[in-house]
Amino acid sequence: MTEAAPESERPEPLRPGPDHEDENEFGVSPELVNAVRDDLDDGRIGEVEAVVSDLHAADLADLVEQIGPEHRGALIDILRPQFDGEIFAYLSQSLREMVLDQLEPREIAAAVAELESDDAIDLIEDLDADQQREILENLPPETRALVEEGLTFPEYSAGRLMSRDLVSVPQFWTVGKTLDYLRTETDNLPEDFYDIFIVDPMHKVVGAIPLSRIMRQKRSVKVGDILTEDIRTITATTDQEEVAFLFRQYGLVSAPVVDGNGRLLGVITVDDVVDVIDEEAEDDLLKLSGVPDTDIYRAVLDTTRSRFTWLFINLLTAILASSVIALFEATIEQIVALAVLMPIVASMGGNAGTQTLTVTVRALAMRELSNTNAVRVVAKEALVGTINGTLFAVIIGLVAGFWFQDHLLGIVIASAMIINLFIAGLCGTLIPLGLARLKIDPAVASAVFLTTVTDVVGFFAFLGLAALILM
Amino acid sequence: MTEAAPESERPEPLRPGPDHEDENEFGVSPELVNAVRDDLDDGRIGEVEAVVSDLHAADLADLVEQIGPEHRGALIDILRPQFDGEIFAYLSQSLREMVLDQLEPREIAAAVAELESDDAIDLIEDLDADQQREILENLPPETRALVEEGLTFPEYSAGRLMSRDLVSVPQFWTVGKTLDYLRTETDNLPEDFYDIFIVDPMHKVVGAIPLSRIMRQKRSVKVGDILTEDIRTITATTDQEEVAFLFRQYGLVSAPVVDGNGRLLGVITVDDVVDVIDEEAEDDLLKLSGVPDTDIYRAVLDTTRSRFTWLFINLLTAILASSVIALFEATIEQIVALAVLMPIVASMGGNAGTQTLTVTVRALAMRELSNTNAVRVVAKEALVGTINGTLFAVIIGLVAGFWFQDHLLGIVIASAMIINLFIAGLCGTLIPLGLARLKIDPAVASAVFLTTVTDVVGFFAFLGLAALILM
Known part of the structure; x- marks a missing residue:
């Protein structure tokens, strides 16, 4: 026997292997x-x-x-x-x-x-x-x-996603006839396929046989006797989000698409669905941040325009929040510490609300949230908000009390914190659930509504309590 | 011929069809x-x-x-x-x-x-x-x-994702021998598979044949002569994110996993990767909002604890922003309008920065952003921020000028708006890019840094300019 070839002369694996440090x-x-x-x-x-x-x-x-x-x-x-x-x-x-x-x-x-x-x-x-x-x-x-x-x-x-190239055979064919058909009709078949669909004389789908199973059968067996009847058939008008759910839920690789009468039209394969899943997840993320329909290759002016709308709406809500502050100008004039502390309550409410909102929007998209558990989730988030509100009330109450040497000021900001974090938990769930019920995409509009609420409630609770207690 | 069966007696499609209005x-x-x-x-x-x-x-x-x-x-x-x-x-x-x-x-x-x-x-x-x-x-x-x-x-x-059940045959086998093997070894084969992997005597992968192609070949052909050499082989230590990229990029249905020497260990199929893609997209969304590792079924106290950390960090940054305001207490005492308007600049900066940040984090995750285009993207976002900053400067300058009947106040807030939206565009890209270079997940930490910057810059620019110009 010859010696093993030295490391450097060994044949390379087809693609760079583990010695290759680069992440890409x-x-x-x-x-x-x-x-x-x-x-x-x-x-x-x-x-x-x-x-x-x-x-x-x-x-x-x-x-x-x-x-x-x-x-x-x-x-x-x-x-x-x-x-x-x-x-x-x-x-x-x-x-x-x-x-x-x-x-x-x-x-x-x-x-x-x-x-x-x-x-x-x-x-x-x-x-x-x-x-x-x-x-x-x-x-x-x-x-x-x-x-x-x-x-x-x-x-x-689904009609737009599906490919028209597919393999279907009548249910009375045998395995042997099907295999011969695959071997001779090479030019008319799709390059890659994973299931053979079985149709009746009306071209309705009656079942499917995965390639990996038909190959194990004897040639004399009828395809009608070995087909899987329990397949997931998609009608052409089904929304692509529904299609993505189906593939994800049941780990499908391909599924037949039919018309209103159950007649076979085409096939959707998992590679098309991976794109849809990517898009839908990305959509939620981008919409929540107010940047729908974008990519980094868009031109400057296009990008500017697409961001403007969202920022303009935010400007309106910021002005609304400012007008709440304006109600308390006289109070602030006398106690400037209020101006220093007031962004804290609003900011904590906005952040706590966004946490809840994100979880809720994602749960709606993944269909984990429905009528059967909505009440429980809202109650839970309101409770989580109240508990965290209480914890942060203690912290910020002590900080503010020592900072401005005024324990009443500490009590005011602590109370406002509890109120705002409770409202944040409540609205972080109720706003997206309400929008979803109105058939409005919760990812698009929820964040604006939510931060408006937490800003307005945050400023109003803090400055209002201050006017009541400190003046 | 008999008449067509009336609508109600026609056989139902396998699953509810288009008449079925329910989205679920x-x-x-x-x-x-x-x-x-x-x-x-x-x-x-x-x-x-x-x-x-x-x-x-x-x-x-x-x-x-x-x-x-x-x-x-x-x-x-x-x-x-x-x-x-x-x-x-x-x-x-x-x-x-x-x-x-x-x-x-x-x-x-x-x-x-x-x-x-x-x-x-x-x-x-x-x-x-x-x-x-x-x-x-x-x-x-x-x-x-x-x-x-x-x-x-x-x-x-990849080693954790892969399944050990796969079909591999030596390169000297014929198509006929392979098909016979599939037919007789039914019990030892995976239930579903899509590719047959071809190995050399050292059990190294030399190629693959998709099922849909081997079926079209004559029995006498050698598998070594019809295999696809250009397949994507994954080493077992490859990160699952890399695996997801590979499947998405090339629309794969299955790929072989090998050890450091190129020997076949297992196979990853697309259904496992769909889960990974889902998780990774969800991860970015949840991390950006400060709710990593969560789901709606988590118990109240667990949920409260997991949200606390992020909110605590936000409290620290809010206190930092407040201490910037405290620097200008004397100024605010004289011009209370500043307290009313100051959240507007900070809020617009935070929102514009989050838009940029989200696009950047997603582009990093999708590998659209790298050294080759980073400088261009940063410059573009800074420019977009400046243009939108100028537009909103005009709007808010007029609003504030009329509201408080003070055109100098309008000029102050307008200038602060331009500065803060420029900084938002710059930091919305530089912070995630910097974190990524330091190998810190940009989705986790970016948002805190960003809003700290836009709050501090927003308050400092607005109140500082006011102290300079209006006092």
Whole structure:
């Protein structure tokens, strides 16, 4: 036997292994981005072409995003002769528009024609009517028909998410006939699939067989005898949030989409759902902070405009809070310590309320909160607010009493703290629950309402009690 | 031909279709929860047993969660004779602990023995050492060995996520031999799988073949000739966040996990990754609001304690802001209008900064922000802050000038607004970027630093300028 090869000569694993310290094991590295920038600066087009030809569409999209505005145009010019339509699926919204503007309708149509129907719809649905028409006219008739049909389903519905490429066989077929069909019909089948759907003569779904199970069966068995009847069927008009819930809840990999009569239309696979889950979680986060529909690649003026609305609403609520303070000008004039201490009560209320609000909004999104436990959760949060309010009342009461050598002032701020943290717990749950019942997205509007309440109550309780007790 | 059956007699689709108006198409309905409560109250154990025997483990977990503390014990007593271990995978953390406390170690071990090794590890890793030992001792030796080995991998690593049940065949096998192996070895194969991994004699992964592709091949073809070499291999020590990135980036359904020498250890499937993606997105949201590690089922005192820390830090920063105000007591004593207006500047700064912060934290998590574009993003956000600051300076300057009939006061608040919104944009990006560089999770600590800065700068700029200009 020969000796084992020394460490350095051993074959490399397919991808960097554990010796590789860099966290960015996968994806586009900053070094790659910089190298492409340098190549573009120095006009080494051939080298850039070589680099991009090796990249997955998702990595190409990252490269387009990260290369920056100075080099982006030149990079796209290199990609445009055979622009990979899949790149669009991975590009952030604002860059997608930018790239579409740079390409000719004919080039876009060529890229779209290569896509599966769900990706094509995902791209085209965001364009304006003129652009849509122009691209649709340049598509091959069959793709065009599928895309146009897909666009008839409501936005954010299963009908838009689903792919039309699927494998379905009649229930009277045998395993052997099905396997032969898969082997001969290669060109008409989707590249990857995980379930074979079984349909009756009306093309209604009667069940499914996962690939990993049909392979273990004898050729003579009828598919109708081994199918799983208990599958989750999605109607085309179902909201994508519902679809995401279904996949997450039951750990699905693919699910059939049917029309109102139960007839098989398409299939949704888990990779499409991962995007939806990502978007929905991100949506909650961004909406709660008042930055809906954004990404870091948006232009300055666009970004400014999108933030303005939320800040303007906040200005109005801040002025409302100020007018509460104005009611007590005379009191503050006599006891300036009130002006010093008053932001503390409002700020603690806002923070405690936001904690409760975030938990509530997330529980609503994850369907952990419903009519069956709403009362209990509201009561619990109000109680948590009161307990923490009492603890912080003791702390801030002592701090304020010693700071201004006035124990009555300590009692005033302590009382205001308890009131505001109780209100914060109550409103942190009631506001999102109320909005949800009114079918308003609680993530969007809750935070404004909540901080208005905690500011107004915080200032009013503190200054009002001060006017009553200290004057 | 007979007439079409009238609407009501047509066979129902497998699951409620589009006529079904209720949004809760899937999962446990509030009606079901209430029915089970009533049955438990009236001692109709048999009816509860009938209901639960039909439910998927995920729905059972939802039922345990939503039924409420008064009925939970009774429900678990009904489930315990054949407690389905999969329920644990779907239960929220705090209820998982509660249920584990109610079951005997022997019952838990019986439930765990039924689980795939990744789910078993997910359950056991959170227990204390005594509980772990007790359950491990009650497991069948083979399961126990797998679980113990899994626990040797770092928390949140691919090694903990992976399942040991997979299908691998040597590269010299033919398609026919592989298919025969799948058909005869049914008992030793995982229930569902999507890829067949091809290994060399050292058990190193050399490639993979998706099931949907091997089925289309002739029996005589060698698997080594049709395998996909360009697969993404994950080392067992890789962080789960990295794994989620990989699945999301390339739309994977399963990926092989290898040891430091490239030898095949296990497989990660997309359903495990969906959970990770959910957790990570939720983590960012909850951490930004100061409520890490929480769920709505946590007990009152636990919840109070977990919120206290964050609120205490906020109290310290609020006191810091107050001490800035205290510097200007003499100024406020003479111009009380300052006390009325001063929260506006601080509040607008806090909100504008939070908008920027949220976008930045999310972009860091999604790896859209790196060294290659950090400078540009910081500059852009500072510019956006300055532009919005100028717009709001005009608005608030006019409002304050008219309100207090003092145009100099208007100029003071306008100037403070520009300064604070510029600082908000700058710090909303620099703070999370700085924390990320220091390897501190930017979602946890950013918000406290940011609001401290915008409060202190807001009060100092406004009151300081007032002292300079108005006195």
